[in-house]
Amino acid sequence: MTLIISWIGVDDNKEGKKPASLYIASDSRYSWGKADKYDHGIKVFGSSRFPEIFGFCGDVLIPSIIMGQLLPQIDSGIILNDLDNGNEKNNKILDFISTSIENYPKGQSTGSFTILHGTRSGKEFSCFKTTFDKVNGLKNEQIHLPNISTKICSEGSGKKEFDTNFQEWERERHNNYRTSRGVFHCLSETLKTIKDPMTGGLPQIVGLYRIENFRLFGIVENDKKYIYGKESSEDINSNRIEWRNENFERMNPETLKILSGAQRQPI
Template sequence: MTLLLSWIGKDSRKISSAYIASDSRFSWSDGRKFDYGRKVYALQNSPDILGYCGDVLYPTVILTQLLDMDKDSILFPKNSSNRERVQIVFNQIKEKSAYYPESKLAKSIEIIHISRDNEIDFVCFIYKWTIETNWTISEQEIPLASDKVIILGSGKDEFYNRYLDYLKGNNGKTSRALFQCLCHTLIDIKDLQCGGAPQLVGLYNKFNGKNFGIIYKNQRYYLGTKIHKLEETSNLEWRNELFERYNGITKQILEGAQRQPNDLNI
């Protein structure tokens, strides 16, 4: 299964960022696992990010296709709004699944889609499939302050129980608290369907979807896969387990970057 979560960051005036993060483990009923699976996606030519949990193969196939369609500017009409893009993505996912053998799907699929219009109009929609209901689409409320938007997957209860402890700390409802809680949960999670390194995509007020590199247990990871060597020409933004801005080459905090306190000492 998965631990999949999304949240927004808000400054004193407006929503400044939105994120989707997950673990990296694919697991099977026979106990086998693969800890390098991609579960989150950032579109390069539009301000949209997505992540999934549940069935693995179908979402991987369709979201990868949508990613490339967006890259080559054939997915969305020019100047389409965030809600128009949401409907286009949902239609693509729903229509293609009609040709996919239902017997090969897991019990459910859930996909988070966060989309932005202008600089501050963020929306979040959940696409869900079950054999009983087929595909449904629902809008998820965006919080008024920095906080989680939704938590999904088999690991959600372990995450949330630990997050209650983070909420009691000085960091409270912040992006760093949510990401720290994800890393903390994955380090000693009891649900063996979840594991591997955290992976992260995001949206700022400007620009399109963004992938992040993660320094986790002093190793580099990019969308679930380990990066052994990094060229100096890379301009990827890196974060560590505390959500501090890191240098991906040296694996040290960037000069001038703000330190992020950690109340629970992961």
């Protein structure tokens, strides 16, 4: 079932407190019950053509197929329009998910799943949660975005452990109380100690800011670089994406140290 979370970062501006960033993050484990596991599975996605990010938990096969078909069509400009607002975009994506499920062999689904969809229209952020199971079918809801930096959603078999741990970050005395970095730090710490056998590996994360489209983040852990849970030992263009450590501090991918000028965060 795994673990997926979403959170927002809120800034002060002339109009008051408003979301300035939206993130979806997950663990990296695909599992086959308790029998076997693969800790390099992709669970978060983004569009290079539109400000859309996605993540899923639960059944792996159906959401993977949906994402594999959906994103190329979004990037080709044949599903969404530049003038669509958040609800219009989500309605189109929900229709795509619905028809994909209708055409899937009814007896071959291995269970339920949840897909998160984060989007931005102009500078207004929205996030939606789509759930499916054989009993209740497909359901969709918009997630409320408060005017504080905090978690807005957690799902999957690792949810209980994450939510229990997050209570510590929700205490006012915590150094990372109501900060974007606090949510990610809690995710990193949870994955290091989690007991749920279907959740594990390193975190993976995509995000949206007020400008441009989705951003993929690399993870620096124990002086190594990881993308989607897989160590990046190849000769890659590391400077093309942002890199973060477990405290969500910006990292230099060449030196594997905190980026010059980046603010060191309390833990």
